[in-house]
């Protein structure tokens with residue numbers, strides 16, 4: 154299958170990358186416990202772990218082959234011919250929704266489009282549409298209806314959209330609950346000021362938003378779900394921080410200039426696809442696996458595809474941190490496909 158693709162006139166390179174960027178160095182000494190409400194979050198991580206185990210595929214090659222087949226199908230001349238006019242979508246994910254006239258009225262179609270290890274991600278596909286009308290982020294414990302924070306902490310599935318262009322300046326990390334889609338299509342949405350935290354949850358899609366200038370915060374009382382809020386310690390100022398979570402899809406997200414990593418995936422998070430995104434002006438881009446002593450990170454399957462690693466990036470595109478390399482090779486897989494890498498700054 155792989156050979157077939159490589160030999161195609163498109164010269165798309167496919168490879169399962171599990172070694173190239175592996176460094177067992179102590180990249181992640183920065184990962185101390187990020188929560189004060191320890192018991193609560195430990196319980197959530199524990200629950201999340203069973204979902205992660207279930208989401209983990211023991212035959213990653215099958216996932217790779219399926220991905221390759223999808224790409225081939227999306228790029229054959231015959232299928233390209235179906236689309237006329239200015240809209241071009243040449244990868245299987247985009248082709249599923251992007252050139253359709255009805256994307257705005259059929260937003261949830263997006264939930265059928267993801268490929269790679271995150272292919273079962275539906276986010277808030279089972280929920281109602283929730284419209285963010287208020288860009289403010291003043292209330293950490295009782296967020297006001299209409300704000301982004303109110304939407305993401307709800308316990309029910311929600312498909313979150315934005316009423317107009319807006320800059321949501323977060324005052325503390327934004328803790329996203331299960332079964333959510335943040336869908337910025339149709340508006341220019343910027344999320345700044347603090348990180349988006351995806352911790353101990355399943356089913357999150359983040360799509361078509363700009364994420365930048367996330368900075369550290371010392372923490373405080375923050376709501377994470379309808380039923381619970383608690384004391385959070387320092388947040389690092391990542392762009393998106395994914396911990397103990399599964400079925401996560403990040404697509405068409407533009408990210409730059411955050412204080413820590415742009416996307417960090419740690420503590421046994423799996424079934425993740427990061428696609429069609431654009432990363433610029435940043436030092437530590439992506440970190441997969443926080444600590445070389447965390448056995449959770451043996452179970453980590455991530456597809457990184459069709460992204461643009463743009464100007465001004467320095468390192469970690471991505472970086473894998475693991476302990477026992479050879480065990481890891483059979484158990485964890487990172488699939489990196491046709492990403493464009495611009496000239497680096499250093």
Ligand SMILES: *[C@@H]1O[C@H](CO)[C@@H](O)[C@H](O)[C@H]1NC(C)=O
Pocket residue numbers: 182183184185
């Ligand atoms: C992590 O915790 C250790 C021990 O408590 C401390 O020495 C270190 O400064 C902490 N690191 C960060 C980045 O907070």
Ligand SMILES: *[C@@H]1O[C@H](CO)[C@@H](O)[C@H](O)[C@H]1NC(C)=O
Pocket residue numbers: 186187194195198199202352396397420449
């Ligand atoms: C990481 O996972 C372990 C075990 O599942 C849990 O005890 C711990 O609280 C988790 N840490 C974070 C930061 O999620």
Ligand SMILES: *[C@@H]1O[C@H](CO)[C@@H](O)[C@H](O)[C@H]1NC(C)=O
Pocket residue numbers: 287288289290291292297299300
């Ligand atoms: C937005 O929410 C804030 C509180 O978070 C409130 O003060 C403000 O009036 C709201 N704006 C609108 C237009 O509802």
Ligand SMILES: *[C@@H]1O[C@H](CO)[C@@H](O)[C@H](O)[C@H]1NC(C)=O
Pocket residue numbers: 279308310331332356
């Ligand atoms: C997420 O949504 C699905 C589908 O509606 C539901 O079965 C599941 O229980 C939800 N998960 C949580 C943790 O609420």
Ligand SMILES: *[C@@H]1O[C@H](CO)[C@@H](O)[C@H](O)[C@H]1NC(C)=O
Pocket residue numbers: 366368410434
């Ligand atoms: C990144 O943002 C900080 C402020 O948060 C600013 O001081 C710095 O110059 C920015 N860096 C780049 C490369 O834009």
